[in-house]
Amino acid sequence: MEKLQRQLAKIRNLLDVTFFRVLLFLIIGFILYVAMFSNVKPEKLNLNLFSVATEAIRSPVTVSDQESTEKKREAAESQVKDVYVLKKEINENRVDLVTSIFDSAAEVVKEAEAEVISEDSGVENEDAPVIEPPTVEEKVTMLKERLTEDVAKDVSDTTFTSLVSSSASQLSIAKDLTVTAINNVMSNRIPADEVENGKKRVEEELKFTNLENGLRNAVIELGRYAIMQNEFFDVNATQELRQQAREGVEPAKILQGQIIVEENQLINPEIYRQLELVGLLDSENSLLPFLGLFLVIGLMILAVYYYFNDLNVRRETKQNYLLLFSIIFILSIGILKGISYINIGYSEIGYVYPVAMGAMLLKIMIDERIAFIWTVIVALCASIIFNEGITSSLNMNVGIYILCSGIAGILFLNKKNQRSKILQAGLFISLINLVVIFALGFMQNAHYNALDYTFYISAALISGIISAVLTIGFLPFFEAGFGILSTMRLIELSNPNHPLLRKILTEASGTYHHSVMVANLSESACEAIGANGLLARVGCYYHDIGKTNRPQFFIENQMNIENPHDRLPPQTSKNIIIAHATDGAEILRKHKMPKEIVDIAEQHHGTTLLKFFYHKAKESGLDVEEKDYRYPGPKAQTKETAIIGIADSVEAAVRSMTSPTPEQIEGLVRNIIADRLQDGQLNECDLTLKELEIVANTFCETLKGIFHSRIEYPEMTKQKVKQA
Template sequence: MKKIQQYFIHIKKLLNLTFFRVLFFFVIGIVLFGTMYNNVKPEKLDISPLTVAEKTIRSPGTVEDKESTEKKRQEALDQVQDVYTLKKEYSSNQVDLISSIFDSAIEVNNEIKAAIKKKNEETSTDNDNDTGEQIEVTEPSIDEEVTILKSKLTEQLTKDLSGQVFIALVHASNEELSIAKDLTVTAINNVMSKRISADDVENAKKNLEEELKFAPLNSDLKNASIELGRYAVIQNEFYDPTATEELRKQAADNVESVKILQGQIIIEEGKLIRQEEYRQLELVGLLDTEKSFKPLIGLIILITIILSAVYYYFYQMKTEPEKRQANLLMFGIIFILTLAILKITSMLQIFNYSGIGYLFPAAMGGMLVKILIDEKLAIHTSIILAVCGSVLFNEGVSGTLNFSVGIYILFSGLAGILFLSEQNQRSKILQAGSLAAIVNLFTIWTLMFLPNGQFTGLEYGYHILTAIFSGIGSAVLTMGLLPLFEASFGILSTMKLIELSNPNHPLLRKILMEAPGTYHHSVMVANLADAACEAIGANGLLARVGCYYHDIGKTRRPNFFIENQMHGENPHDRLPCDKSANIIISHVIDGVEILKKYHMPKEIIHIAEQHHGTTLLKFFYHKALQNGENVKEEDYRYPGPKAQTKESAVIGIADSVEAAVRSLRQPTPETIESLVRDIIADRLQDGQLNECDLTLKEIETVAHSFCETLKGIFHSRIEYPEIKKKVVQI
């Protein structure tokens, strides 16, 4: 295991170089590409027209069939009939025209009568004045009357109408003309109220002629009325190109595009592949796989997005470069391992059993990343695995992505992350896996019920088993792999801390045998620090184990520390203040050396190194000042560094508090609380907590925890009466 750890240390150093970082991401990209390419590569079909299909072929995607769409659109256009507009005003115009002809004839009759009457009156007057002879007034001739009538009409009418019409009109009386006018106008209205196309004009004229054939008119006037009616009947329905084009456009727009839908059966097994089916196969890209680079490009883009997101996460991670590279390497190994399990699970699709993807331990990767690295990265990991899973489990589904498996992996991974408690993680892994199994079950039921699918009891039982297997399997794999990662990367795990807390550990036995007072002091400090760290959300177990070893340096000179001076003799009474100070301060340096010699975890070493920070040895410093020595304050301060973590800060305060309270002769709750707050205030004023992330609220919580723990230890006891021993004689 040490060789593996050394190997990973070398890789972490290489990842500090940009070239090897890029190479690392390139390797992950190659793994992703190799894992998913076969699932996105277009299926190659070796078929030809007019052959029998060996299997049912479905469309891999949705594609518009432009040829069929255009054919359907043309059929719709062909069904559109030309639009003809009825000109209703034509009927009114023609009626007015014929009416004006009859009115003109009546007007001519009236004018002739008036002229004759006037002439007769003038002639009668002349006869009475002159000779008294009767002079006869002659009426105008037919030709003259016709000429007068034509003068009232347009030249075009006189040309278009026959002379018999004008003769008949001037021969008829006004009463006959009125009757003829009414009959003719009515017939024209009846005929032209209907649509009359260019081809129907002659039929319309005949209809009018039939309507006037039995009119109560003399033959000449009837014929004239018929001719006038035939002349008036014209085409009143005309082709409307604008309306026709608008109707065609509307018909074309109403035609929906013909699409070959994703998953649509193009040809069924055993059916003859006709030219139309062959054309559709070519259209959806199942025949031109040699030149299809789109799936390859799409997969490369997907991998680029995934790697860019991971790179950005580590780029903006605010941690030391060494830890960042360790986390990056650890993430890469976890991701590739999870991806390998995902790929192996996807290979089980050859059994053609639905829901095989639900067997994948989806919560494993997220839980490992959360425990070893970070919760935010764990969520990202679950999302990435869900995308990869939807690609890898696409066999037997229409399209490239199996959204059901993708959703299942996402929900299962998030459940494992959310249910995994921050504290005592290892003991909560199985619980988180069990809860994830319940979420898996509900997710599977959701995916089954939403499409209103029909399933047998056996299938329901199978899905229940897969949900439980996935959740519990995730927990088991996480617990099994966690120690390997912790050992390989030198991570101080819970199991390691429990192992270090064993009293039979060589260093703890060394403290117990060589410095029993220090051992007891360490246990007391551990109780204080553990409770306080748990209260503020820090690692209580780390604080407890760190306390066990924080004073290991005192084993070099145990008698120089008051808790180990059993006989009341103090060696410092015979030493100068500076010598005594050096001996006391050296226990920190000696402790670090001993811990490094025994290859203790760096977190334990840091606690031993930082628990005194740069505090001042006030007793010997003030004693030296009282002795009149020329001293420097820095000579009586611990070398530090100051506490860098919450655990180190709490342990440092607990160390001082325990020693101070133990020195009280009759500790009371009031004196204990006053002493605790004074020590914390002194640490704050001295700047010993400036480099750790303890907040004032957390410091208050720590103080309260110390007081409660110390009150439980130094509670008042009743005084038992002395029992006199009786001498028993035998």
């Protein structure tokens, strides 16, 4: 492991050089390109017209088929029948025309009868001229004069003769019969090619009327004359319907994954045209898929680069994180590609991929932001790699599944001290996997059989549980190899048999007891605000290791001995007290302790003022400055270190009190926190005021429990006196 750490340290040092950082990103990009190259590479098909396909060929893309669309539109347009409209006004006009003919004939007959009556009733006058009644020819002429020229020309003189030769009553009956017959026939549609049939129908109706032969023939001719076309082609309406039919046709598309030609099927001209349309006949010369893959990978790399460039941590930590991310990412892509080669008859084999492994590892060891970025990138890669054998396509089901699975793992591990819940996270991820799988299937109206259900349930469980198992398995190796302080390492350091802890216990037992008390306070406070309680406890065990150099100069170790500071000048005492922080850091570095533990020992006092010796020097008349009696720092950089510093002061102050009451403890705790705030000791860590309130309440509760046996209330004292 030490050899591995040395090798990783060399690589991390190389990453400090811009060239090698860029080289690392190029390597990651190259690996991604190689992993997805075959999934976007267009198929090379040697197909000829009228040849037989040796395998089923699917479309790699979704394209619009304009030619098929136009054929469908033309077919739909041809199905539209011509629109003909019935013009009822023609019927009315023809009836009116025939009626006017009969009315005119009746008027002529009436006038002729009137002249005859006038002649018969006149007084004999030898000198008066003789008036002859109008002849039939004259009546016909009178009738024609009352009609239009067209009617007079179109209707025969025989018909006119029959009309003017009939009586008024006969004409009335004939008119009614003729109008009725015309209405009966022309109430129906009569297109141009049915006019003669209409004339025959009206003739049939009038043929058997009880009219004398001459008048019957006349009404038949007038009936036939009245019948004409009343249904006409409507150009505008027809064109509108045809346009609607065209617009109602959905554009024809060749869908991605659609089978264009079946195995052993003859490639006819239509199939050949579709193959050409989707680009399967000229795929050897197409560079667009490779350009698209290059752009996608470029965006992925830029996202990762932006994250690490924007990461506000120390240079060494950033290098560590970058190398850690790269290893996990390359490992994940390798597993992803390996799974894609498994062929068990299900295109969704990607459902078994343990995506949450990488997401949880990055969340635990770095932060959730990079875990989200990693999840999105892997989901996109998976949608390309698991493209169901269709080049240049995306498997959105697998992509969405992996995205949801990774996010579920990140959200479940919402605190840094949740590592013990990794197995629970695996079960939670399995549940989310199941929901996502069936949600996607049901939205696509998929129908599953028992075998399908077995596969999908198994895949969801395998993905979630294996993710948790691999996370637990890889976590110690990554943490040890990259110097990340793991839970297992912290537990090892908390062992009382550790050489440094035995050193504190044997050489400064009071300091050891003090450290244990501070550990109890710090751990409970850190856990209350979501910080790393175990780190705080172990850090407390070692935070005063520097006191072992001069244990008798610290009050907790002065049992039954005189305080040596009473005989020393304030300047010397100050130097001894301040040195324990720097001495402790040196001892811990010498023993190769984790950096987090070293930082706690070095920073737990920050730049606080040694008030006792400062005031002692002032009272002695020495010309001193406040800065000379402050710890060198640095100030606390993390929540855990800040809480340990407060707990250290609180425990020492409460221990110095005689029979402290709960009120006194609470007042003391809040005064110390307020003093730290006012002195600016918490300015460089991210503790919030709300978290400080929680810390104060937790300290009070813990101290009340610790010092409960030493607290005597006034009421209890009075009772003891009475009993005595």
